[in-house]
Amino acid sequence: MLSSILTGIGEATQLSALVANLVGVIVGITFGSMPGLTFSTGLILLLPVTFAFDPVTGISLLVGVFIGGMTGGSVSAILLGIPGTPSAAATVIDGYPLKQKGMAGKALGMAVIASIFAGLVSLLLLILVAPLIAKVALQFGSVEIFALVLFGLSTIISVSSGSVIKGLIAGIIGLMAMEIGLDPVMGVHRFTLGYEPLQAGIDLLAAMIGLFAIPQIIKDLPRSQGETGIKIEEKGITNQLPSWQEIKSCFGIMVRGALMGTGIGSIPGTGGPIAAFLSYETNKRMSKHPEKWGTGILEGVAAPEAANNGVTGGALIPMLTLGIPGDPGTAILLGALLIHGLQPGPLLFQNNADVVYGIFAALFIANILTLIVQWFGIRLFVKILQVPKTILLPAIMVLTIVGSFAVRNNLFDVYVMAVFGVIGYFLERYDFPTTPVILAIVLGPTLETEMRRAIIAEGTYTAFFTHPISAVFIFLTLVMLFGPTVKDKIAARRAA
Amino acid sequence: MVKTAPLLKVIVVCFTSRGEKMSRGREDRQVAFCFLLLAAIWGYLTLQIPPTSIPGTPGPRFFPWLLVTGLVILSLVMLVGSLRQPADEKQVDADAKKDIDWIGLGTLAMFFVYVWMVDLIGLRWGTLVMMPFFLFVSFRLRNIMEIALITLVLAFGVDFVFRVLLKMALPMGSIF
Numbered sequence: 283m284l285s286s287i288l289t290g291i292g293e294a295t296q297l298s299a300l301v302a303n304l305v306g307v308i309v310g311i312t313f314g315s316m317p318g319l320t321f322s323t324g325l326i327l328l329l330p331v332t333f334a335f336d337p338v339t340g341i342s343l344l345v346g347v348f349i350g351g352m353t354g355g356s357v358s359a360i361l362l363g364i365p366g367t368p369s370a371a372a373t374v375i376d377g378y379p380l381k382q383k384g385m386a387g388k389a390l391g392m393a394v395i396a397s398i399f400a401g402l403v404s405l406l407l408l409i410l411v412a413p414l415i416a417k418v419a420l421q422f423g424s425v426e427i428f429a430l431v432l433f434g435l436s437t438i439i440s441v442s443s444g445s446v447i448k449g450l451i452a453g454i455i456g457l458m459a460m461e462i463g464l465d466p467v468m469g470v471h472r473f474t475l476g477y478e479p480l481q482a483g484i485d486l487l488a489a490m491i492g493l494f495a496i497p498q499i500i501k502d503l504p505r506s507q508g509e510t511g512i513k514i515e516e517k518g519i520t521n522q523l524p525s526w527q528e529i530k531s532c533f534g535i536m537v538r539g540a541l542m543g544t545g546i547g548s549i550p551g552t553g554g555p556i557a558a559f560l561s562y563e564t565n566k567r568m569s570k571h572p573e574k575w576g577t578g579i580l581e582g583v584a585a586p587e588a589a590n591n592g593v594t595g596g597a598l599i600p601m602l603t604l605g606i607p608g609d610p611g612t613a614i615l616l617g618a619l620l621i622h623g624l625q626p627g628p629l630l631f632q633n634n635a636d637v638v639y640g641i642f643a644a645l646f647i648a649n650i651l652t653l654i655v656q657w658f659g660i661r662l663f664v665k666i667l668q669v670p671k672t673i674l675l676p677a678i679m680v681l682t683i684v685g686s687f688a689v690r691n692n693l694f695d696v697y698v699m700a701v702f703g704v705i706g707y708f709l710e711r712y713d714f715p716t717t718p719v720i721l722a723i724v725l726g727p728t729l730e731t732e733m734r735r736a737i738i739a740e741g742t743y744t745a746f747f748t749h750p751i752s753a754v755f756i757f758l759t760l761v762m763l764f765g766p767t768v769k770d771k772i773a774a775r776r777a778a
Numbered sequence: 779m780v781k782t783a784p785l786l787k788v789i790v791v792c793f794t795s796r797g798e799k800m801s802r803g804r805e806d807r808q809v810a811f812c813f814l815l816l817a818a819i820w821g822y823l824t825l826q827i828p829p830t831s832i833p834g835t836p837g838p839r840f841f842p843w844l845l846v847t848g849l850v851i852l853s854l855v856m857l858v859g860s861l862r863q864p865a866d867e868k869q870v871d872a873d874a875k876k877d878i879d880w881i882g883l884g885t886l887a888m889f890f891v892y893v894w895m896v897d898l899i900g901l902r903w904g905t906l907v908m909m910p911f912f913l914f915v916s917f918r919l920r921n922i923m924e925i926a927l928i929t930l931v932l933a934f935g936v937d938f939v940f941r942v943l944l945k946m947a948l949p950m951g952s953i954f
Binding site: 330331333334447448450451454457458461465467468470471472473475496499500503504672673675676677679680681683684687688691693696697700703704707711712730733734737738741 | 805806809813820823827828832834835836837838840841842845848849852853855856859879881882885886889890892893896897901905909912913916917918919928932936940944945946947948949
């Protein structure tokens with residue numbers, strides 16, 4: 283145990299891992315701060331680069347993007363009044379009025395302090411809680427794993443903001459894609475149409491790159507000639523720490539935000555936006571002067587920023603211990619672990635404890651680096667925000683080809699990426715969410731394999747309802763599926 | 779025997795009344811038909827999979843059939859939901875018919891040509907050939923110097939960073 287911890291920390295503090303983490307943080311803040319570009323796209327584009335490194339260095343790079351991206355969303359939220367990420371939407375409420383009052387530097391300072399404080403609190407909770415959950419999850423058999431993955435897939439409901447039906451259809455499309463290739467139990471060909479390259483199945487990364495990056499590029503294409511980058515009045519934007527008194531007055535808010543973020547983040551399918559708005563509302567209600575919230579106060583920046591960064595540690599709890607990603611960011615991190623030959627879940631803690639502790643150490647370093655980079659680089663990020671997308675988007679286009687080719691050095695994967703780009707484009711065009719496709723692609727193979735293994739082992743289809751843990755997860759899945767509808771119906775009936 | 783029509787009605791009411799706006803009735807109907815067609819094709823392909831060799835256990839066809847069934851039910855729910863749309867919304871719908879996204883579709887088509895070029899002549903030369911078209915048509919750049927500079931930086935910069943610095947393999951082209 284101790285040797286695993288030391289090995290993990292040693293690997294995460296190697297020069298290559300530190301540099302990778304730093305690069306990740308810079309890319310994360312850049313992608314997070316640019317409205318329209320999500321840090322998930324940054325994660326996807328950097329994923330192939332990790333092939334050149336050992337797992338901990340590679341994961342350090344991605345963890346850097348994850349933490350930097352979550353924090354970077356506040357830059358454009360405060361400076362432009364446009365959230366760089368959905369998680370930073372609540373930061374706009376007080377952050378932008380602060381900028382208009384000429385206190386942009388102070389708002390950015392409070393945002394980064396609250397973010398890093400919460401990031402570290404959630405990391406501490408992750409370190410304490412994750413091994414305990416992993417120990418329990420080790421007792422799971424195929425029946426329980428199937429039910430758990432099914433529950434993980436039910437988070438499609440909460441990530442399908444527009445229409446549940448469309449979200450479920452998108453999930454089925456992802457599951458269909460993952461059926462192509464050899465059957466995982468019997469080894470027979472399925473949906474390969476006699477075409478040899480399809481026997482190896484659809485590559486996870488190629489599909490994710492296509493689904494994320496291509497629709498993003500097309501969505502951001504300039505629709506009129508002469509569209510330029512964003513212009514920001516740079517005067518008065520400097521790094522400025524809030525005073526000790528101001529930090530002290532926000533301390534309780536930061537603690538509450540961090541705990542709420544970690545708790546909400548650990549529930550698959552919730553994520554940063556929910557945590558940030560909930561923290562904002564709760565802290566506003568608990569405030570002695572709620573009427574000032576929304577007019578530009580530092581508390582209104584600290585509350586959502588603490589919560590959305592608290593989510594980072596929380597979201598990794600189900601991802602690392604159970605192999606259940608709750609949002610696109612953790613789904614991509616899960617994919618990265620799989621690509622590096624690591625199977626997230628309880629066995630990861632048993633078989634690759636050094637990697638787990640390496641990830642914990644990388645998360646700590648990423649938080650510290652984010653503080654330093656965002657603090658000293660604020661002027662640079664203001665400049666980056668003004669770079670026209672006509673330069674960034676073509677670069678992303680070339681990177682999609684590099685990334686999808688790098689997985690297996692196979693051009694077939696590049697074509698697969700392009701096809702998934704078309705699928706992603708049409709899904710977005712007709713208001714189908716793409717996140718369910720990603721969740722299904724990541725969880726689909728486990729779902730099918732464990733379901734069939736369980737039925738073969740138990741000899742009955744009813745095993746999923748007779749095993750207590752499985753029954754609980756199936757019940758929770760049904761609650762996820764029908765709960766919001768039933769709640770709405772009851773509320774409507776009461777109102778009538 | 780389960781009566782499917784009332785069951786379908788329950789599902790439709792359940793999922794389409796959650797404040798969802800089926801405001802694009804016509805589009806939704808077309809999409810639902812496309813998914814029904816996909817389900818039919820997937821069902822046909824599922825029939826081509828050899829059946830299981832272990833009796834009484836789910837074989838390789840089991841999961842695909844589940845998905846086909848799910849897709850058919852959800853598509854029907856979507857279809858019925860779009861038909862249940864109030865008449866006034868349908869009118870709004872017809873008025874707000876979307877324009878064809880020529881730039882988006884054109885960019886997608888060019889992207890396939892780009893991938894094919896990369897397959898043929900490699901990433902560096904493929905980027906050199908195709909990027910000016912993207913920059914001119916999709917990104918609406920008109921400054922020749924800007925187009926040339928971005929193309930050169932991307933073609934050689936990406937090659938240098940990934941192939942030379944990171945020692946990663948890049949597509950070299952099948953004709954070379």
